[in-house]
Amino acid sequence: MKIGNSIEIGPAKISEVDQIIRIYQLIYGKNYPISYGNDPELLAHAISSPESHTVLIARDLKKGIVIGALVLEKDLFNKIGLLLGLVVLPEYRNHKIANHLVTLQTKLNLEDDTKLNSLYATTRTVNVGPQVVFQKNNFLPLGILPNAHRLARYETVTVFAKYRKGILEGRKSVGKISPKIIPLYQIVKKLVPQIEIPEPNPLELEEPLIEEDWEYEVIQEAHYVKRKFLETYPEPSDRFYPFHNPNILVADKKGRVEIFAHFSKRDGYCTIIKSSIPLFLLHGHYTSLYLQLHDIGVTYLEVLVNAKAKRSIEALLKGSFLPSAIYPAMRETIDNYEDYIVMSRTMEPLNFKGMAIISQFKPYIDQYVDLWKKLNLDSLEIVNGE
Numbered sequence: 001m002k003i004g005n006s007i008e009i010g011p012a013k014i015s016e017v018d019q020i021i022r023i024y025q026l027i028y029g030k031n032y033p034i035s036y037g038n039d040p041e042l043l044a045h046a047i048s049s050p051e052s053h054t055v056l057i058a059r060d061l062k063k064g065i066v067i068g069a070l071v072l073e074k075d076l077f078n079k080i081g082l083l084l085g086l087v088v089l090p091e092y093r094n095h096k097i098a099n100h101l102v103t104l105q106t107k108l109n110l111e112d113d114t115k116l117n118s119l120y121a122t123t124r125t126v127n128v129g130p131q132v133v134f135q136k137n138n139f140l141p142l143g144i145l146p147n148a149h150r151l152a153r154y155e156t157v158t159v160f161a162k163y164r165k166g167i168l169e170g171r172k173s174v175g176k177i178s179p180k181i182i183p184l185y186q187i188v189k190k191l192v193p194q195i196e197i198p199e200p201n202p203l204e205l206e207e208p209l210i211e212e213d214w215e216y217e218v219i220q221e222a223h224y225v226k227r228k229f230l231e232t233y234p235e236p237s238d239r240f241y242p243f244h245n246p247n248i249l250v251a252d253k254k255g256r257v258e259i260f261a262h263f264s265k266r267d268g269y270c271t272i273i274k275s276s277i278p279l280f281l282l283h284g285h286y287t288s289l290y291l292q293l294h295d296i297g298v299t300y301l302e303v304l305v306n307a308k309a310k311r312s313i314e315a316l317l318k319g320s321f322l323p324s325a326i327y328p329a330m331r332e333t334i335d336n337y338e339d340y341i342v343m344s345r346t347m348e349p350l351n352f353k354g355m356a357i358i359s360q361f362k363p364y365i366d367q368y369v370d371l372w373k374k375l376n377l378d379s380l381e382i383v384n385g386e
Contacts, residue, residue, distance in 0.1 A: 001104050006062045007092075009100050012047045012055040012069065019066040020057060023087050036071050036085050046071060056105055058088070058097045067092045070101040075242045076115055079332055082243045083121040086130060098133045106137055110164045117332055120161040125355040132358060134160045140191060141360040143184065143325025146368060147346040148300050149267045154348050158361050159325045168195060171329040171337040174307040176201030180317055181307070181341060183367040184326040191360065195328065198307070203314050213288040215253045218296055220263075222247035229260050233274060240331060241273040241304055250293065257282065259289075268299030279303065280311035286319030290345060300346045306331075307339035321345045322371045324364065 001009040012020065017040050024037030036043045046053035051074070058068035068088035074081050083105060088097045109116050122145065123130040135141075139160035147154045173196040177185075185197035219225060229246045233239045246260035248270075258276040263269070270293060275282070282289065290301055303321060305312055317323075321343040329337035350372060352365065 001100060003058075003095055003097065003100055006060055007058060007067070007095060007097065008061055009056060009058045009068075009097070009104055012057040012066075014044050014047055016057060016066050017044050017047065020069050023066060023069060023089060024085070026089070027087055034071075034085050037087075046073075051076065054105060054108060056101055058092070058101060060092070068097045068101060070098075070105055072105050072109060072119070073243055074109070074116060077236045078240065078242050079115065079117040080242045080330070081109055081116045081119040083119055086121075086133070093129075098130070099136055102133055102137045106162060110162065114164060116164065117167045117337070118161050118163045118329065120159065120327070122157045122159055125156050125158060125357055128356045128358055131158055131160075131361070135358055135360070138162060140188070141358070141364070142188070142327055143342060143364045144361060144368065145300075145302070145342065145344065146324055146350060146352075147348050148302070148344070149269055154299070154351065156352065156355060158357065159327075159342070161327060163329065167329050167337055168192065171339075172196070172335075174198045174339055177307060177310060178203065178313050178317065180371060181313065181323050181326075183370075184323055184341070184364070187363045187367070188326060188328060190363075201310075203310050214256070214285050216250050216289065216292045217253060218292065219249040219251070220247070220296070225249045225260065229274070232258075232260075232276075239274055241271070244271055244273055246273045248296075250289070261293075263293075263296070263298060265297055268297055269302070270298040270300065271302040271304070278312060279305065279309070280315040283315040283318060286316070286321070286345075290319075290347070294347055299348050300344060302342060302344045304340050304342055307341055313341065313343070316343045319345070320375060322368060322375065324368050 020043060021037060021040060028037060047055045053074060054072040056070050057066050060067050069085060070083060071085040072081050072083055086098055109119060121134060139162045142159045142161050144156050144158055146156045148157050149155050175198055177198045179200035179202060182200045189195055189197050225246050225248060244262045246262055248261050248263045250259040250261060259272055260274045261270055261272050293301060303316060323341050323343050325342035327340045330340040331338045
C-alpha cells in the first residue's frame, strides 16, 4: 500500500527489527508493557511466523527508515486476532499512517483471508487518537477495562472488535441473562440495531452461611505452570482464553480447586484463565482468593465468562466482580457464535479523571459506575449513633 510518493505500508522484514523497537522505545520508553517493544527475538519470531502473526510497518522510502508499526497475533483455532503495538513517529502523524495500518490489517485478515472471525484491540485512554483510528475503521466499541494496567498511574483501557461479514448476523442470542448484564447488550444494540439481545432473568444463588476463607498456595514458576496447564487440559477447546498464557497456579491447600491465571507483575494485571471447578462453586470464597492474590501484587483481577454460564455470572456478581465489557460472537461453536462477558474486580480506587474517550464509550463507563455505586455505596449500613 502506497501513501503519496514516499510512504509504503507492507510486511516487516527481520532486518528492520531494531528500527521498529527504537520507535517503541522513543515513543513509550523502555518500560513499554507490550513485549514486542522490548524483545528483539520475540519481534523477529513474529515477523517470520505468518501463520501466527502479521507484522505491518510503514516506511519512508526516500529516507529508508521505518516510521510506524502494527502487530497482529492470530489464534487460528479460535479464529480470533489481536491487534496491538500500534505506533507512528510523531513527525509523520499527519499522514494518517495509523489509520492505513489498521485498514490494511483488517483487509488482509477479515476480507482477503477468512481464517479469522474477528479482530479485537484495546487502546489506552490518555488520548483519543487510537480510539478514533479504530472508530474510523468501523471497529465496534465493546466496553472498558477499569484500572486494568499500571503505567505512570492506573489506567482504564477501551475494547474494540471488528467482525468478518456474516458473523454477527449468524449469531443466536443466549436467551436470558442477569439484569446486571443487560445494559452492556443494550449499548451494543444501539450501535448494531439488528443484533438480537437476551432478556433479563434474575437468578438467585443460595447464600453461603458465611464467606469462608480458603487458604491458597501460589506457584509462580511460569514454565512449570504452563506445562502443567497443557498436561491438565490437552484439548484446545478446554482452555479458551485467547492470547493469554498462564504463568501462576493458585491452589487451595485442601485440594478443592486449582486456578490457572496470568499475572503481570509490572502492572498488577491478573486474569483467571481456567478453574478446575465451575466458577459458581467458588461462591462465598472470592474475597479470600482476591486477598491472597493481592498479597502477591495483584491489583486488578479479570474473568472472561461465557454468557451461557448464568450461575457463574451470578456468583461473580456476588463476589464483587462487575461486568465492564462484552464480546458478542467471540467463540465459534458447532451451531453458534457465543458471547463472552468481561468481569473484573479492582482493589484500587476508581479514578476516571483526565481520561480521554470517544463518545461511544461513555455509556459503558456510566453503567459501570452505576453498578460500582450500588455495590460499594448503596449497600452501606448506617446506624444511628445516639
